[in-house]
Amino acid sequence: MSPPLTLPPDPADRPFLRLVRSTGFKLAALHAVLIVVSAVALSAFFWWSTAGYLNRQTDLAVRTDVQLLTARWHAGGTEALAPAIEQKLAEDADDEEIYLLTDQVGRVLAGNIEQLSPSSLHEGDWHEGPILRDGQATVGRIYALDLPDGSRLLVGRDVKQRLELRELVGNAVLYGTLLALILAAIGGLLVRRLLQSRLAPVAATATAIGHGDLSHRVPLSGADDDFDHLAETVNAMLDRIGVLMDGVREVSNAIAHDLRTPLARLRGRLEEALEQTDAANLRAAVERGIAELDGIIGVFQALLRIAEIEAGARRSAFAGLDLAALLADAGDLYGAAADERGLVFVVDLPPSLPMVGDRDMLLQAAANLLDNAIKFTPPGGQVRLAAARRGGDIEITVSDSGPGIPAGDRGKVVERFYRAEASRGTPGSGLGLALVQAVAQLHGGTLAFEDAGPGLRATITLPAPEKPLEPEHAYVMAG
Amino acid sequence: MRILLVEDDEDVARFVTKGLRESGHTVDHADQGRDGLFLAASENYDVIVLDRMLPGGMDGLRLLETLRATGAKVPVLFLSALAQVDERVKGLKAGGDDYLTKPFAFTELLARVEALGRRGRSDAPTTRLSVADLEMDLLARSVKRCGKPIELQPREFRLLEFLMRHAGQVVTRTMLLEAVWDYHFDPQTNVIDVHVSRLRQKIDRGFSFPLIHTVRNAGYMLRAEA
Structure with missing residues (x-):
């Protein structure tokens, strides 16, 4: 921050720069960044523990199904697998399971979805996208498994509702973050205004004192906070300066009196000497003048000596x-x-x-x-x-x-x-x-x-x- | 005595030169440091009076340090407007023998210059001092006048010793304060006068002529003639 007495030449022509440089703005910006960072961190955690949790649950269920069905295939081959799938579909209370078993040439042996284009799926791939389930368009998350006899098994879950839920959560996080950002900006501006309103009286006092009016003091808000403590310290310093200034003024007056008087006497003596025609009288007058001068030198040296001692030299x-x-x-x-x-x-x-x-x-x-x-x-x-x-x-x-x-x-x-x-x-x-x-x-x-x-x-x-x-x-x- | 004055202020130089010549001394004057060093190194002086702040790229301290480095032992009195104790100590450390601050009384300068000039000459340790019929035995710490013993306090003894060592010279009150009491301060009133007058009562009272004389506007002098 620039010192209070040396303001930039014309602050009005670059108000933006002035705003950016102000401590209030910097504090506000820091405040906003902190709020946004915490909002994002909170949202990320929220996302991970809701939408992410649902995804992980789905994937776990699909993997369990795949293990189960693979075991069935090993036990009885494709012939045993098709009825197992039909049974699973029949037992699906939530109406969200997806199966498709095709043979070597791509004929459907069992399942509830339309054939997917084989090129779009590879062995061990996860696929998420639009499908037709029992003739209805929906979104599925599907795992593809090629069985050793050339037939292919697709196991998945209908995730349309989950996607909708995920979108809802996503929107909530996004809008929440935006709202936090706006609140941060408003809060920052408030902090800046508060700071300015508390600092302005200090600056005003300093400016007035800089212009020579030592009677100004920083007003206290009465809140007994850090700013009040600062103001009290500044005021105590100003009181001390005031006392010192008074001392200097008193000394100046005293010097004026105590040196002017002997100087006036000395001047009188010398003028008197000028008028003497008799050598003895002239000598006496000059001697008195020198004695007067020695007194002045004594005062002068005592003053310098006190100043030297007070300076600690x-x-x-x-x-x-x-x-x-x-x-x-x-x-x-x-x-x-x-x-x-x-x-x-x-x-x-x-x-x-x-x-x-x-x-x-x-x-x-x-x-x-x-x-x-x-x-x-x-x-x-x-x-x-x-x-x-x-x-x-x-x-x-x-x-x-x-x-x-x-x-x-x-x-x-x-x-x-x-x-x-x-x-x-x-x-x-x-x-x-x-x-x-x-x-x-x-x-x-x-x-x-x-x-x-x-x-x-x-x-x-x-x-x-x-x-x-x-x-x-x-x-x-x-x- | 041959005295070298190195001082750049014309008026002070003229006033000091005139005063020293009137007191019977030979004075050379240099108004800048290099000339002063040249004179000091090439001529043989009894005392050098040296200003601290000099034009010509060489101030008094440097001049004296250079001179002392050549082994010159000539007594040097600093005459300076730099009056702070630090400056005084600097001047004495650089090899100065005495330090007088401006403004000064000419009598003070003269007394100090003459004291320094004499100090240079009498290096041999003495055990006895005598001025006219006054005798001092430095070993036995005894004083006699006309063969009659005089009882002195230790401080009075030192005061008389200083006066006797500078017999025939003006000794100022400040010089007495510094030499006998070993303090450098402003006594405000002339406390020294009281001590000298007490000494005077013991030394001079009851004898045919006085030895301790008051020199108007200057100080004291111990001498035989009236």
Whole structure:
């Protein structure tokens, strides 16, 4: 079937081809062929077991007669045979037996039919055709036997009635098959129409979406059948695409805002620099411009990095590592910064936490969480970095005694460019937590925020490796 | 130092060449791969700064692989817009010694180029480092200034060791992060500054002149003169 969006150029000029190619037609044709084949098979069996049975019965009776009469001839010769035939004819209650005994020269010695032309019959032949029995035209099935003394014996049955019956059966089979064929055609057309009526809404939805209207969904028939299941799957996919599209739109808006604003500031700074006549002022203005530009580059690189992580490309840097040692390094790096701000910094790590991951990315995630915690906790507060293995998971928590995030906003903090109202005044791109979330997902884990009462607790939950690993540093970036 | 710059973007090339010359280096410039390989193979350079994507049928990776195949050990710094981790790993695997992504600050490039140039020269293992009255014993892991022992944490020791090995050169914060902490990531805030200022308190406080200097818009430098 052709995809819904690329219809043939002009389907109207070859409607027959279109009909033949349609799945509905193919199904209908298959359906018809199956029905006809089964009708023919049924008829053949019916024929064999009725008309065929009658024929076999006739032939069996004739053969029995032939054996009987041959035995009589052996016992008494032609003289004994003629009365036997007469007796048999007299005893024939069904009035259907046929005999004819002729001598060497073709004279009739006994029997009830006219002489048949000798050339038409050979010894051991079965003959079926019109005969005259007792002067009446009928149809007989006859077996010819030449006796050793030159006389000839014909034994048969009148099959006129049977032939009539056979014709009746034959007609019934023929008309039955024709009727089956017609029913198959009608059934096929119905199947095709049913299929089309169920597929048309899917095609219509796909076409509408292809034209850019993402609000369309495939209507459900309510029958809860295969088509409804397909429609549900398609609708779920469309919902997901819709969410992603919304995300892209939100990000575009956020980029527009978060990059336009610093770009506007940068432009202003440069224009301002242009007006400076004093060298020291000019230098200061350009330096501010460069600082602004570095901020923009930072946002840009963070965005690309998130995109790279979300595409799963970073997985190539995965290697065995000791998360406890890595977090100790993070604690070492940021502990000094926490001290500087007058915070109590607590690190609570087990001796070792082997896992497989990207060490730079994991450090980046821990660094972003620590950076946030240190930035938002007022002096005198506490920041705590901890990690532990819990069942099948490894949990990394960074908690602080800062202002926390209102419950309603906790889902939003991982969105790109989201910045809580309270944090507008502090430096940051609004991408830090989105990056942490992307890193957690890259490692098959999750990022969650809870109220630490007071403060915020961020928890990265990562799946722990099933068997212990030897920690190793797979690659080291040149410094 | 003699430096070869292979870069096809005219503006970047002009800006880098000018900057390196102003810092006292001799710079040759090639704007495509084949010319770059020819120069690299025929002349004797201290450092090569190499772009990844080059016109002329030979990109930076191929150039470097060909050069390394001839046995050349000259330090090479990649300067590339290809910033993904895979690209970085490819560059280092091909024989690159450092990898800097565009856009970059010139001070970062200069600091890295000078660090690479020096690395090429001092191959012999050293057990002692000294700058002015500051002495470091790498075997005993001890530091003295004016003969007075100074207690350092292991991380502070590594930080000071790196600064002493690059004495007289600008060392950027990223270089410190990569060399001392061995991570390649964006620390968001200048956490390195906090560590340097702690080290500075132990090394410089109470002595007649400071050794650790902040270089504006660039990083740090350990040197005797003020």
